Amino acid sequence: MMKKLILAGLILTAQLFSISSHAALFDDTEARKKILELEKNMQSQNQASQAVQTDLSRRLGALEAIVKNGLADTQAQIEALKQENARLKGELELANHNVEATQQRQKDLYTDIDARLRQLEAAPVAVAAQPALEAAAPATVDKNSQEYQLLELANGLSKESKHKDAFNAYDKFVKDYPNSAFSADAIYGLGYSQFALKNYKSAIATQQKLLDTHAESPLVPDAMLNMANSQIQLGLVPGAKKTLRDLIAKFPNSDVTPTAQKRLKALEAIR
DSSP, rough: OOOHHHHHHHHHHHHHHHHHHHHHHHHHHHHHHHHHHHHHHHHHHHHHHHHHHHHHHHHHHHHHHHHHHHHHHHHHHHHHHHHHHHHHHHHHHHHHHHHHHHHHHHHHHHHHHHHHHHHHHHHHHHHHHHHHHHOOOOOSSSSTTTHHHHHHHHHHHTTTTOHHHHHHHHHHHHHTTTTTTTHHHHHHHHHHHHTTTOOOOHHHHHHHHHHOOOTTTTHHHHHHHHHHHHHTTOOOOHHHHHHHHHHHHHHOOOOOOOOHHHHHHHHHOOO
């Protein structure tokens, strides 16, 4: 009886051990399977992460290259602009210097012209005025008439260098006696008074009127010389040269022609 009990216990113990071993074997296989799946998933994730990282690195490198090239181009453009700005600044300074030098030369030129012509004109200008101031009265004119007396008054005022009063007298004569035989004398005297008063533009216009309305008057050469003087004072040197050349060509024997020749020579000697 005892032997049977011992045998039965051994058999039961063996069965229990077999069941436990089978269960343990089953649990180990499932665990390995889970571990393999986990490793596979981790490997897949690592590969995906590596791919993303590689792509990000590639894109970052491309961006860095673009930025680097862009900065290099920008720097090159900045340097080019700096050089262009420096060049333009230099040209502007040179242009300003040339303008100032030209203005100074022009100022010196006109100063020199004025000084030379003042020396040349001191006596000749007074001589040029004499034909108008000492014009002989036509036989048909009454020297006691208001017309003649007004002209004599204007001439006297001009000789006394009372140019404003002379201007008013000549102006009144021209307006009151437009058809007078002394009209050319009065117009010339009016222009000369304007020149003496430094109203050069008006002097030119007045003497031009004499040339247009009294082309045969012996005062035409004097009027042209007075016009040239006014043009010089206004800085119209080319115009003055032309007026003097015309005077010399048209009236080679005029009393004022030598003065015109000297004046023209002085102008042409100045560059």
